[in-house]
Amino acid sequence: MRKRPIRTSVLALMWMLCALPVVRSVAQDGLQAPAPPSQLIARDRPWDKGEKIDLRWKLSPDDSGTIASYRIYRSLTTKPAEQDALERRIEDLWYLFEDLYVPMFGFPPGWPEDEKARYEFHDPTPEEREAAGTRLRSELESLLPEIKILAKSQHADDYDYERYAEAAIEALETYLAAGMGLVEANRRAAAAVKLLNHEIPLSELQKAKIDYENAAERVARDAVTESKLAGLFGDNWKEESEERADEIPVELRKSLLDTRLEAELQAETKARREIATRVGETRWKLVAEVEPKLLNIRRGEMSYTAEQLDRHQEYLFKVVAVNRAEIESAPAIAASPVSPDRQIYDGNRLAMMLVTLIVCGAVVLFIGIARTGRPLKVRKIAGLSAVEEAVGRATEMGRSILFVCGIQDMNDIQTIAGITVLSRVAKTAAEYDAKIEVPTARSLVMTAARETVQASYLAAGRPDAYNEDLIYYVTDEQFGFVAYLQGMMSREKPAACFYMGTFFAESLILAETGNSIGAIQIAGTAMPAQLPFFVAACDYTLIGEEFFAASAYLSGEPDQLGSLKGQDVGKAVVGIIVVLGVFLATALSVAALAGNEVLAAHLEEIVEYLQRVILT
Amino acid sequence: MKRTIPLLITAIGGFVLIIAFFSSYTQSWGEVAAIWFDILAAIAFILGGGNLMKIHLKKISDRKAGWAYSGVTLIAFLTTLIIGLGKIGVNPSEQFPDYAWSGSYREVGGPFWWLYEFAFKPLTATMFAMLAFYVASAAFRAFRAKNIEAILLLGTAFIILLGRTYAGVWVTGWLPEWLEGLKLENLTVTIMKVFNTAGNRAIMIGIALGIVSTSLKVLLGVDRSYLGGGEE
């Protein structure tokens, strides 16, 4: 009787939804470029990790029917000019080191003769050495302060490479102090500069340049190699040549090398020339293409959040409108470049934090209530009353109890839950004077289980009965552990078996073996895939959440029982959110079916907010 | 002291990680803690391995029943350990041919690989394969239609078992098109997508709540059995 008014009002609401006016837009294809969007504003997104920028713009004044979508571009920004120049100087310095090494110090002893020919260097005269050394020294001295500034700059800090810069500076200073004569100092200095050069992150433009050069080089190389090796090995020259390398004549190797070097040089020159013509032009990268939704059109503006940005770069954005004939409008460009900032609090996780606080708060609250001594009612769980019975039976029969805390390590909550159950079972066992055996698959679990069982024996007032050797490590390997358990169970025939923790495929092997020796078996796990096997083969199974509740039940302490009430609050929260969400989603599809686009659009926004923001 | 400090360590470690999760600067702390855990677990191998040796040596020296098998275990353990830790019979890696220790200890063709391929793998895989037998005996023994719950369990298993072989096609292949949804292979899909989804979801939500409350109990010191019982 009580429910009828609600049902009636829901029906009435749905009827009203269907009756709302319908908005339709007339599609009109234009061949001309659409009018551009305007007032593009780019702002750092507040409360994020420093990787997002919010964009907002006014829609193109053209009819919404003709605009298919908006394309968002961002510029491939370069670093500040000074930064770029410094990088280039460091690069040059590296080449200088390379070029000067041999003229300064001659070839290292034992260097093969034809290797010397490869460098086209002669053993330098003392004057040449002197000159080269002076030049290197002056270059270095002028550059060192700049490198120091770089190493201390915000830039280095951000990219976390100042340690390399520091190491490089140290090596270079040693080098300058040591003079020119030390081969080892020179080597280390060269390596230091190379390191520095290597560690400076490239801008996107530079990356593109390098890619282009590499590609040109590779094409040139393959073109030379393929014709020659294909003649020798046929179509599959690449694999074949690697397998039958011994058959490649030495002369062919030599001529290949020469022609390749030549071709590479040409290709690189050509690539550099081509790149040079492109430098200076602004390059845009398409970030996304978004379609305006009904609500956007009504509001006349749209927004988008550019993600996955680098917080050390500055970005310029532009937005263009695209009509149905795929023609782009003139762009709306943001006034100035922005770079994303990082804030200490991650706002994406606000909703999650609230949920965490509610769920945890409920548990804490009920534990608190329980401590005040108010009685708490909780229902019974069948499997748990069997614990005492199982221990008792083992004592009667004079056989042992087997307890397995799963096969995972202590970084799994199920193992911890298993250990807490163990503490209660061990206490009961100590009181009954039954022998309890705990083989473990992890060393840390063995350690923790020993602590636990020892304490339980102490609590039961029988510390002398505790035997450390009954809690032992077998092997980390899942099936090695099971092979051992299977053999052990069939030989020692424990009267009661507990499986409490994370189990995988071994669940059924254990349960079946236990069954064949006629043991009472009680299992508890939160592995959905293994539950059916325990349910089928064990006497009692604690399913999922019941397993975590077990230790609270077994302890019987009021504050532990309080946590169960807290969990129930969590479930109630789930129920409320699900019912609410389902209602909204249903209303959305009813509105859509009825053709009420405006209402549908509003509802869609709400449902999306629920799913994308609150429940993420 | 002996109990208060560990409780403090637990609470601080846990709550710091929870708070760290919500700040942009400290989100990676969880991963660091996971790496540290791996290191701790690897060091703990010394405890586990030592314990293994101790137990078996004791069995041998006591001449307990079956002490010879302890000998087998010890020999297998030590052989594998020495070959593996010593990278015996392993070639250097291809990038660094001049570093004798740079090769992979698992190199194909090496002695450690041999132990893996011809002892570790067949032994563990065969243990795994024994499940085929246990599944059969469990099906025979445990799947009895005692009540509605049991009927649902075995009925579903029945449909899936049939639906996932050619037998399913034989049994219901004659159904007309408008009853296509009842063909076993399609029924299988419906069961999986609807009932199985609903059940699994409820279990997962429940487990998540159970884990939250267990974690909280541990962090708040309500449940401190792992440190040894209630009293100081």
Place this chain on the structure above:
Amino acid sequence: MKKETVIWTVVMLVGALVLVLNGALRGAGSAYVKAVPMQFVNVAEPGEVNADWIRYNSDRAFDEKLCTQPFEDIPEDLRESWVRYEQAELGEYLASRAADPNDDNYRFSLSQTLGIWVAALFTLFIFSFLYKDNPFYKIAESSVVGVSAAYWMVIGFWDVIVPNLLGKVAPAMVRAWSIPGLEDPPNYWYLVPLILGLMLLWRLSPKGSWIGRWPLAFVIGTTAGIRLIGFIQADFLSQIRNTVIPLIAIDSATGSFAFWDSLKNLIIVIGVLSALTYFFFSVEHKGVVGKTARLGIWFLMITFGAAFGYTVMGRIALFAIRLEFLFDDWLWLIDPLGRRAAEYASLLWPAMPLLG
């Protein structure tokens, strides 16, 4: 009991005889390898701190002057070589022998042949437990415990301790010893797990074993923190999100009402809510709650049945593979992959006409 022993002894002797004959006459269970020479050349530029080794016969080798001479002529300190053995099939071995009797690239491998026999025997030993516990199973069990415990220790050492602990605390040492490519600078934060680890080992000393509780407390605390957050994010919220579905579904293709999808959605929502009711601890399962919880159990049972059915498939496949190993690699009874020449293909050829 005596009779059983006699029967088993006879069965085993006959079996062993057949195996030996099968191995000796047909070569069953033998393995072959292909020898691949591995030749490396150091092509580092002068002044380069690190050596730059490349395969003598790789693609890159054609860009290096050093490789334009026969391998033997390269200065000794600039080259390294050894032989790698790859697994090969009998078919390849026979083919290479037929083409050139002196070709020793393909060889018979004693160690791997032995390996196949060991693996096959271990497989049988483990299966023998299905009959009953016996000494063979005990041998297999003891071996697997020993081998696997050591195996995981070795992995823990080379994959965790060396790169993640030593590599962070003393990178220079590790670089000079086993990971020459290691680039990271020292990170002394990793002394924390090292110290915790040492505290853990304190348990071995007779006094002050309580120190071992500190690392344990750290582990349990951090685990609780990480899992609490992780499960709320991954399971709790995402499963609720997936359950927010319309009870009136729309066919995305036609835009009209979809009856069957709506029904499915309804069942899912009811299923989730009723199964959650089953897990309620505060209320006894009586009355409306009891009925809802009962419905919840039904959903759970269907879930379990489905999981059971699917898992069975995997388990049988695993067993089939062990048998294929025995029949194919070891006994050479079958040859579905065509790895051996026709005359080795099957022992069953006399029975072929019968099998059709």
Place this chain on the structure above:
Amino acid sequence: MYEFFRDLDRRWIFLMMFLCVAVPIIIIGATGKTFPEEPTQLVRAVFDEIENLPSGSKVLLSYDYDPASEGELAPMATMFAYHCAAKGHKMYFMALWPVGPQMVDDTIENIIKKDFKDLKYGEDYVNLGYKSGYEGVIKVIITDFTELYSTDTRGTPWSAIPMCHDVNSVQDMDLIVNVSAGYAGTKEWVQYAVTPYPKLRMVAGCTGVQAPLLYPYIPQQLHGLLGAIKGAAEYEALVIEAYGDKMARKDAGDNPLTDDNGDYLIPGKYTEGIRRMGPQLVAHLLMILLIIVGNVIYFVERRREGRR
């Protein structure tokens, strides 16, 4: 009779199970005869997803499994590679499991190098290898491959691999194919790749244990699924139906060989799944029989008790 079954020693069941698997393996292994496969909707969806892409499309194949699950998954991995190669797609192999690259190499050696000799490494297929980090890898490469994959497994720089020139991220792929044995695997690909980027298409092959947990994602996030060995077998049947003439053993004149019925002679490596379905079918029937017998005993027992 009833007493015999009631007190049945489980070793009899073990023996039956052994025979049900061993006999079909030997018969199928010796005769090459197999059961026919009737592909189901989900498997057909997987096949269509690859088949309907225009030739030359980019397909990312992530092999996330290890030797322990090879039995169920290797046939799928083989067939995925064959199908993509036969259709002329560009294949980008990668792995989230440490041993995954070996699985990829096996596939490349046995399938691509043997049966598609004209495909070139780096132009038609590439092995990007393994990166550690589980789902973290997916989260990164979904927006940028080069952040993790600066080279392929052979050490070739990304920019030097021709087929990678127009690839920036997973989003540039026309299809993701995943072979998965657990974590990290299909679930993570769905969660971190397809869910945030719904334009991506994805099909997967997984072990039987995983399948129940993946069904909730079909068909919105996962566009096709091969579940366990059965899925593999059905998929094999579909590919053989479409490409049997290419796949079959060839005579000296490079013409496909056929058997007496006019069916193509397919090499054993392409029928692994179909062959394994023989023991699977018989074993499933045994399981069903056991459940029925078990229940008959139960009801007889109950009736007798009731009579008492």
